[in-house]
Amino acid sequence: SDAIIIVEAATKGGALITAEYANNYHREVFAVPGHLNQTFSQGCNKLIRENKAQIYTKPEDVIEALNWDQPVSKTAPTDKTALALEFTEEESQILALFRQKPDWHIDELSWRTQIHLGKLASLLLNLEFRGMVRTLPGKKYRSSPKQFDCQFLVNRTTTC
Structure with a gap:
């Protein structure tokens, strides 16, 4: 479940x-x-x-x-490669860590990425708006299942 x-x-x-x-x-x-x-x-x-x-x-x-409330658009692409998302270098760095393990505390992310906490919080919020991570209690973050449906490309453009 x-x-x-x-x-x-x-x-x-x-x-x-x-x-x-x-x-x-x-x-x-x-x-x-x-x-x-x-x-x-x-x-x-x-x-x-x-x-x-x-x-x-x-x-x-x-x-x-669980992001169950997002209605599926009738015009949504059915091919996973049809949707492309662009990420900054810092966002790509964060997402790469989430591919190593699904849950991170913000302090641990800051230490691993060397991104200041204020900027990191802003980047994580942006990634949450795009459905890539979710906020958990206790300043923790969890990768979204959507992230694992995406394939990260070298030029930091991602196809989902």
Whole structure:
């Protein structure tokens, strides 16, 4: 599955183990926040607090996170090579790192690319607008499945 939603979980148990496996396989994890004093809300609250799950309050949370809400255009090209995206040298450098591993913290990206945090945040936002990366809780970023549908060319133009 692309995502899991944990509705209730104690601080130990199968739901948290499932969430751990989902995170290890780079799947989206959502948790329903609950009352602080309820035993079966403590696990969900812990996942959210530790940035191991996104807050789930409505179905749109999942739809948005998985990019399911983007309607398919009837005139959209069916051939993956029909769509070309151009990236700056710095954007290409960032995307190359995401091809090595799907999840990165912004500090780690800054260190690896030697791009100042302010500029890097702007570049990541631009890549997110283009559907190449997604923002996660805790200043982390995840490569979008769209990135792996694209083939990067030497001249920094990408065909998808």
